[in-house]
Amino acid sequence: MNAKARKYLRKLAFWLLVAVIVLFAVFPFYYAILTSFETGSALFDVNYLPESFSLINYVSVFKGQPFGHNIFNSIFVSFLVVALSLLLGVTASYALARVKFAGRGLLLVTILSVSMFPQVAVLSGMFELIRGLGLYNSMFGLAISYMMLTLPFTVWVLTAFMRDLPRELEEAAVMDGATPWIVIRRVFLPVMWPAMVTTGLLAFIAAWNEFLFALTFTLTDDKRTVPVAIALISGASQHEMPWGNIMAASVIVTLPLIVLVLIFQRRIVSGLTAGAVKG
Amino acid sequence: MAHASSLTRSRRRSAWIFLIPMLVILAAVAGWPLLRTFYFGFTDANLSDLSTYKFIGIENFYAVYDGEAYGLLTDPEWWQAVWNTLFFSVISVSLETALGMVVALVLNQNFRGRGLVRAAVLIPWAIPTIVSARMWNWMLHDQFGIINDMLMKLGILSAPIAWTASPDWARSAVILVDVWKTTPFMALLILAALQMLPGDCYEAARVDGIHPVRVFFKVTLPLIKPAVMVAVIFRALDALRVFDVIYVLTPNNPQTTTMSVYARQQLVDFQEVGYGSAASTLLFVVIAFCIMAYIMVGRVRLDEGGH
Numbered sequence: 001m002n003a004k005a006r007k008y009l010r011k012l013a014f015w016l017l018v019a020v021i022v023l024f025a026v027f028p029f030y031y032a033i034l035t036s037f038e039t040g041s042a043l044f045d046v047n048y049l050p051e052s053f054s055l056i057n058y059v060s061v062f063k064g065q066p067f068g069h070n071i072f073n074s075i076f077v078s079f080l081v082v083a084l085s086l087l088l089g090v091t092a093s094y095a096l097a098r099v100k101f102a103g104r105g106l107l108l109v110t111i112l113s114v115s116m117f118p119q120v121a122v123l124s125g126m127f128e129l130i131r132g133l134g135l136y137n138s139m140f141g142l143a144i145s146y147m148m149l150t151l152p153f154t155v156w157v158l159t160a161f162m163r164d165l166p167r168e169l170e171e172a173a174v175m176d177g178a179t180p181w182i183v184i185r186r187v188f189l190p191v192m193w194p195a196m197v198t199t200g201l202l203a204f205i206a207a208w209n210e211f212l213f214a215l216t217f218t219l220t221d222d223k224r225t226v227p228v229a230i231a232l233i234s235g236a237s238q239h240e241m242p243w244g245n246i247m248a249a250s251v252i253v254t255l256p257l258i259v260l261v262l263i264f265q266r267r268i269v270s271g272l273t274a275g276a277v278k279g
Numbered sequence: 280m281a282h283a284s285s286l287t288r289s290r291r292r293s294a295w296i297f298l299i300p301m302l303v304i305l306a307a308v309a310g311w312p313l314l315r316t317f318y319f320g321f322t323d324a325n326l327s328d329l330s331t332y333k334f335i336g337i338e339n340f341y342a343v344y345d346g347e348a349y350g351l352l353t354d355p356e357w358w359q360a361v362w363n364t365l366f367f368s369v370i371s372v373s374l375e376t377a378l379g380m381v382v383a384l385v386l387n388q389n390f391r392g393r394g395l396v397r398a399a400v401l402i403p404w405a406i407p408t409i410v411s412a413r414m415w416n417w418m419l420h421d422q423f424g425i426i427n428d429m430l431m432k433l434g435i436l437s438a439p440i441a442w443t444a445s446p447d448w449a450r451s452a453v454i455l456v457d458v459w460k461t462t463p464f465m466a467l468l469i470l471a472a473l474q475m476l477p478g479d480c481y482e483a484a485r486v487d488g489i490h491p492v493r494v495f496f497k498v499t500l501p502l503i504k505p506a507v508m509v510a511v512i513f514r515a516l517d518a519l520r521v522f523d524v525i526y527v528l529t530p531n532n533p534q535t536t537t538m539s540v541y542a543r544q545q546l547v548d549f550q551e552v553g554y555g556s557a558a559s560t561l562l563f564v565v566i567a568f569c570i571m572a573y574i575m576v577g578r579v580r581l582d583e584g585g586h
Contacts, residue, residue: 022399026402029414092302094294101295116570117563124546129307151304174286227409230413243420247417258406261404273471
């Protein structure tokens with residue numbers, strides 16, 4: 001009887017722990033959604049369950065500032081970064097994973113070390129570069145600077161993936177006289193897509209969430225990306241912050257990410273662990 | 280034979296053709312800006328005109344005029360920022376490792392709804408840092424925040440606390456938000472290590488009737504330690520360069536100004552590219568030093584564990 005009671009108690013404690021973890025993880029986003037539907041004085045009454053449902057905040061966030069522009073900018077930059085990273089990453093990782101040459105290991109370590117650069121440590125040099133290219137306050141300038149953040153891990157993860165593919169895969173094609181470019185396109189691309197989806201997603205999330213470069217290398221409101229736009233929403237004074245608008249904007253930019261993460265859960269987890277554990 | 284070597288040679292040539300675009304871009308957007316920033320640290324460059332500047336040696340770091348010392352190394356605000364960064368990094372990475380371990384151990388159990396719990400745990404990781412800082416900013420609001428309301432209803436607080444504005448609590452607030460946001464990352468990495476463990480030693484321990492807590496410390500922890508050490512390096516690198524969450528959650532608070540926040544403030548807000556770049560350079564050195572020290576200390580401990 002005593003053993004049985006202890007077993008139940010242990011089970012109860014386990015489920016309590018699970019509940020605490022889930023609640024802690026989900027509650028802030030739940031509360032943001034709750035707040036985003038509230039207006040006027042309801043906003044300033046703390047409530048734990050939904051009490052009102054109004055979409056006014058979702059409308060007004062697009063009126064006060066060019067939030068539509070900001071969303072478009074973020075989408076544009078993120079897709080550009082993903083496309084560039086994958087294009088450069090796939091070709092480079094083919095060379096790093098399938099061709100033996102001197103200095104290959106050192107090159108890989110050097111590439112990985114770039115992902116450890118603190119962003120601030122390149123800030124003034126990057127500013128000069130982007131201004132020199134005439135890309136200040138432009139989405140192309142941002143996309144270029146983001147390559148520093150996405151390219152190293154894209155190359156790293158794709159190389160790790162490509163190295164594990166069997167040798168026979170390309171041998172037949174090489175014997176038939178296919179050029180490396182054709183080998184990549186015809187042989188590797190069809191089997192690479194899981195790794196490309198993973199790295200593409202990680203690159204997309206990195207570009208979508210980036211803040212420091214976007215804050216520093218853009219100037220006008222219509223050129224901001226969403227994280228900067230949300231960070232800069234402010235009221236007439238510190239006590240008049242439009243919290244309803246801020247929460248509506250937050251929900252709008254986070255919802256697509258959460259949907260992506262829920263759909264591609266397994267891929268993202270495998271990408272994160274491949275990037276870190278093998279490093 | 281000659282055919283094979285010419286094939287190898289042509290493969291090597293095309294390998295370099297594939298590598299060069301990536302390497303050029305990486306050198307241009309990472310290597311070059313890093314070197315330029317180091318160089319700017321030894322000049323008097325100003326943001327309003329980056330084309331004219333002159334080399335001034337180490338004056339940004341240390342200079343003496345009329346018997347008074349100037350420069351970064353003598354600036355108490357810089358050293359406060361270094362201390363804030365180290366404090367933040369050590370506390371938040373330790374908490375994240377401990378909590379991440381708990382979450383990973385839970386997710387490593389077989390139970391109904393495990394997939395859902397893992398999805399829920401991933402949500403904070405997916406939310407942009409800026410958005411999470413704003414969300415917590417609202418929850419920690421001194422007058423209308425739900426955290427104060429909760430704690431007062433539970434009788435823990437008698438009066439609301441200005442979490443993000445007061446010097447005493449701002450640090451805790453920043454750490455709380457960072458722990459919330461990045462514990463999932465830690466949990467996933469530890470979970471991956473846990474899932475690679477062999478099952479037979481657990482079977483043996485269970486048959487011998489050894490207490491699970493003892494099994495965890497004697498078997499599990501030593502086995503996953505290498506993976507945890509690597510995960511800690513990744514997190515520490517992130518924590519030491521923290522910027523976003525502090526910029527939004529506790530702006531202009533000297534208690535939470537980190538090295539990155541300080542350097543950007545000098546560079547952009549005060550337009551002092553030379554001085555700000557000097558701070559960036561020191562930041563790079565401090566982070567490199569911390570990581571090397573961690574790796575060396577970590578290795579020593581690993582050796583002790585092995586003997």
